[in-house]
Amino acid sequence: MVALVAAIPMSAQAETGYDAWLRYAPLPPTVLTRVGSVPRSVTLLGDSPVLRSARDEIVRGLGSMHASTIATGTSLPRTSTILLGTLDRVRPVVPAAPAAAELAPDGFWLGTATARGQAVLVVAGRNERGVLYGAFALLQRIALGEDVSRLNERQEPAAPIRWVNHWDNLDGTIERGYAGRSIFFENGRVQEDLSRVRDYGRLLASVGVNGLTVNNVNANALVITDGFIPQLARIADVLRPWGVSLSVSIDFSSPRRIGGLDTFDPLDARVAAFWKDRVDALYRAIPDLGGIVLKADSEGRLGPSAYNRTHADAANVIARALAPHGGVIFYRGFVYDNLMDWRDPKNDRARAAYDNFHPLDGKFDANAVVQIKHGPIDFQVREPASPLFGALRNTNQAIELQITQEYLGQQRHVCFLVPMWKAVLDFDMQATSTSPGTPVRDLVSGRTFNRPVGGFVGVSNVGRDTNWLGHDLAMANLYGFGRLAWNPTTSARTIATDWTTLTFGHDPQVVETVTSILLDSWPAYERYTGPLGAGTLTDIIRVHYGPGIESSERNGWGQWHRANGQGIGMDRTIATGTGFTAQYIPLVGAQYESTASTPDELLLFFHHVPYTHVLHSGKTVIQHIYDSHYQGAQEAADFVKRWRRLDRLIDRQRYASVLARLEYQAGHAVVWRDAINNWFLWLSDIADANGLAGRFPGRIEAESMARERYANTPVVPWETASAGQAMTCEPGETCSARHRYQGPAGTFDVAVQFFDENDGASRFTLFTGDRVIESWVADGEFGSPSPNGHTSTRHTVRGVRLSPDDELRVQVTTDGMESGALDYIEITASP
């Protein structure tokens, strides 16, 4: 049987991505050899939903990977077995196991030993969750082809908090979700079928995530009403076997909205009573509720400022209601004024978290946690570590990392975030003078200042797309978040390699290619979006996706890069700027205070410099902008080439699905490249020393083609269309643009750059003469009904034979209100 299975090439098997990294694909013989002997039976000591999950997972995983049946039992058999149980149940049988007290909660021990004369492979947990995590760890080792014949290993999590947040709304939409609608909600209710929630809980457990906040931080007050709590309980019931505690986001004005009070003043006794009543009601339905998440006084959400109360007052009134139940409140540090006057050069959104929370250090109750985004702004492609991490010594903190790629390509671009997260987690805040320092990972886990609680929160936003996050490669971020939350010292390469092997198998070319694409992806994204710390340079007002340079200027939201005709960057120095650098411990702040000691990649975050400023690299800022965009876009194009070499080494479905996204990304990276470079070329009036920016050989603008019914339209912002213009077609019309090819005969790739608006599904067709070469439908959802940097899309038709005088024709038949807008075509020799 094994031989037969191995004989079916990977490419013939269709995989949907639903199984993610828990595929348990049958192992090839060479791998089996490396793993060594593994017992074919499981013995579970004790019984509970979580313990049964652990046992069933071993049965499922081992049975699948070894293509054999796994026996189960509840007492030691006469043959070798995998022994599962908590340490206090295991140790009497296996004295070599550590004492429970030696391990932190959720920790586990994997060991090989002899019990009653038989070889046993022990998976023992400090608690039931530990057993479950140990089972997953063992299965992962086997799946990765590691030798499990001699094990003696203790593992414990870096921190007690390893949660995901979901920004799901009760109507089924997801704020900043890019993979379909909510798996939890629809039409104001919890869904009937929660099987996807169950399978999602399993994924989370497999990487050690132990909590899930189910609804949007911009919360609907109804979520804690008596009518809704039973529905929440159904979700908690499904997650419980996976050791995942449910938690909820709340609306701070709930006492007024749903409580019948005329106030939500946290110091009002009636308000305190309201919160106690609601929290008690929650715990009656969900005894293992993890706690509550609160976004207040930010982006229009009501908060304690309405009564001149502090964030601590707000957190503590709820903390006190939670304390008797062992619950925790997460108070989001993402508090800022979104009506800030951009004309005041001293205003700085980056200051907000520290300014709001540092004065309150020590004022929060022991079960309150300040949840701090990893950087001081909002998940931009490059930010320094938030100074607040180093400023809270007597307050619990957690780091908020964003798995959903809100500003980082929205899962249409591959962008492996682990290296970005690690840059912050490993950053030494120098909060104490001790050696070896105080990296962010130790501050947020509570280790540095011995806080009772702390940890890692990931904003996940999976959806109903079969593969959870839309892009198969994006699952590396969900996996990576769990791995880092468990052990933030794990290297990005290890995480990438492990995930790739689990997800795509052991073929060395596959592992090396996918791993390296992952590791190269964030630097590439940074290069073709916003290098040097200027921010992502996207539309920050609404869509947060394509290029939109000026939208992050002159707004109330405080996300500014201050680019003008002479230079670029936010001056955040003490000497001449906003004084933000003073929020860091002086040794750290001093580094950022001077351009000489600020690393290039953060230069424009901390300094406003002329375009001619020379970087440590020896390049000028403006030349770096040009070069990095060309380099980044080239890297994105290379991802396609690298991926295409995996044809038939990966199953057909995922190969094609990822290829389509990478092709799209390569096209959109060109949109980014050209938008940013054209804009700065215009603004600075400084030419690209390499002569690349602003020149587009092989490009034929739609405006210069012979047209039927297509009409010229300016695109806003101009830099998001080639030559600032597109050709648009009226609703219900068929329009076309023709180009007579005059180059040498040969085989070419023809890229059609069009705009895929979200208010219709227009059909595009490419002809040579009267012959249809390819036809496709523009049915993408890029968040905008207009031609712009979000909707600009490339469709490349490969291997088109062209002879001189051949006519290429792009024809569109519009649909809905979509304009069928065409930007240009580009003809390049086929590789």
Added chain:
Amino acid sequence: MVALVAAIPMSAQAETGYDAWLRYAPLPPTVLTRVGSVPRSVTLLGDSPVLRSARDEIVRGLGSMHASTIATGTSLPRTSTILLGTLDRVRPVVPAAPAAAELAPDGFWLGTATARGQAVLVVAGRNERGVLYGAFALLQRIALGEDVSRLNERQEPAAPIRWVNHWDNLDGTIERGYAGRSIFFENGRVQEDLSRVRDYGRLLASVGVNGLTVNNVNANALVITDGFIPQLARIADVLRPWGVSLSVSIDFSSPRRIGGLDTFDPLDARVAAFWKDRVDALYRAIPDLGGIVLKADSEGRLGPSAYNRTHADAANVIARALAPHGGVIFYRGFVYDNLMDWRDPKNDRARAAYDNFHPLDGKFDANAVVQIKHGPIDFQVREPASPLFGALRNTNQAIELQITQEYLGQQRHVCFLVPMWKAVLDFDMQATSTSPGTPVRDLVSGRTFNRPVGGFVGVSNVGRDTNWLGHDLAMANLYGFGRLAWNPTTSARTIATDWTTLTFGHDPQVVETVTSILLDSWPAYERYTGPLGAGTLTDIIRVHYGPGIESSERNGWGQWHRANGQGIGMDRTIATGTGFTAQYIPLVGAQYESTASTPDELLLFFHHVPYTHVLHSGKTVIQHIYDSHYQGAQEAADFVKRWRRLDRLIDRQRYASVLARLEYQAGHAVVWRDAINNWFLWLSDIADANGLAGRFPGRIEAESMARERYANTPVVPWETASAGQAMTCEPGETCSARHRYQGPAGTFDVAVQFFDENDGASRFTLFTGDRVIESWVADGEFGSPSPNGHTSTRHTVRGVRLSPDDELRVQVTTDGMESGALDYIEITASP
């Protein structure tokens, strides 16, 4: 009676503006004395509709101004009389009259003489039109209070062509009309009631206009079908008594559209036959048809290029059809590529007219006229004279002047255009080496090169607003066009003074104030919109009204100013630019070739210079931009003050109507000032040496006010809203913004800056505390449904009493889809 009339103050009489400059108001005694004795009878020699118009006008005008009855007769009476007739009828009776041959067609002689023993005041014309023009001239002299007791004066027009063009569509809309719908058309037909057309014909005749093209140059082909021609004939019938010939604009593709042909190739015999057939049909219905106007191969209109034919081919096929009837074809020189590649620094729309028509000089038939816009672009606030005027020596030409204020405030701003037109008409093109030179006025009239036909075309676009052009003061432009077409050497001051006296009476303060406002208005408009020849800096893509700096960059329409971070201006030199200056006669071109000899006001039209370039004035370009915008806006504010001093010196209705427009203009001038200055302040990063630009004392941004339901919105383009943002309100909502006043007690003017979109009529109310101070409806039509530079509008509430802690509140109740957008309020001490 006279005494009684004089005792009624002007302000008590309501005047609608319908009578324009032909009010014939009863003359005050002092004026009557200056005029001297005028006969109270009119004797008309001969009879025709035009002659009867002349006689009836004298009866009407004289009777009204002298408040007496005028007798009429057809043979010399025994008393003194005003003798009307053509010279060949008059001379036998009055031998002192000149011979007809001594005067050009349409010329006239005004003389005092004795005939059969009686004093006669003779109004004798070279032709019937001449009689009519003489009658109007006599009435104007009397109305202006000039002595008519001794007259001996010949007048002849500068050119045979003195036409107006109307851009009216058959559906009743008017392209670039700002005073209501068409007086000619509605629902695809000529209107039943043409009484307004008749009265408009009278206005035209009074200033010597002898032709009218009734429909849009972007012509509907149906206009020359058998079904439509009889309708045109009805208009011609109404205009004929005023000596105004009708003409029509045609669609060059008519042979295909309405002629049943498969071609419109001008060299195809079937096409020539089509045109002959249609022209014959037109002349059968309208024997005195003036001719045809044609816009071809421009802005999407089909033309001869479809068959690789020339503009001369196109003009001549129609000219040949017209010639037997004495008709003329006007071929518009406004031909350019509206899909021009802005990235090519050698591309230049300004070159288009010359490049298209200069090679064809001498190829046009004798009854074809090339109709040339006064500048090489398109009616911008400042352009040099079109070089084509100097380049056509063997081709008839006419100058196209635009009375409708398309780019010049759309009759919401006062902008007296005569000084601008004169700057071009008086410009010496140095087309020959003769002295005293070849001013444009002599080139277009045909005088310089002895062309058989030529002259002046004004784009008028009056509408159904009672006062014809919307703004009472805009009528000075229609009047001024006629005066200049008749005699382009007339000074702007004379025209302004005459028009003011005719329109508002003899009060010296009124005459001086209105005349000076008129003369100051174009310079002011230039200062607060686009100084130094950069173009109007408006939205050139659609609305052509409010500030929209970047819309005139990076478009296919070729109207570019090339502003970037370092400098501004179009380099049109031979040495380094587009070579446009080579289109001028070398002596003229040489002046523009160098920055040293280019006048400041055209610097940026011809040169790209750094912001720090020093003007002849001694200022830098950037400082000039800042200063001129402050100066211009201040001048607009002063117009209001100056006008207010005329309260009770002008009739209430026109006083109030003009005041409302001037108040609006003053507010919109601030929008212009701030938009342009803020944008260049950002772009150049060079501060205003006077510290004005970018600082707004007394301004309270809506974003910084306490708000109910109002939500923050970025405004596009950002520079058209203060701080780049506005507060908007949902449809059907009532929203408000509050400000607690903290200054000293006193009386203040409160300016509310809001956006008056065209998709609703929202109600704004200003409160102090609970008291309504003023309420108004935003029902303006500024061509846009969004908050931007077109819709930004100021409502100033004067004399508001404020004490510390008083709350000012702006409340809006939205209507339709209008957003009730609020920008800011500004509190200034009442004067």
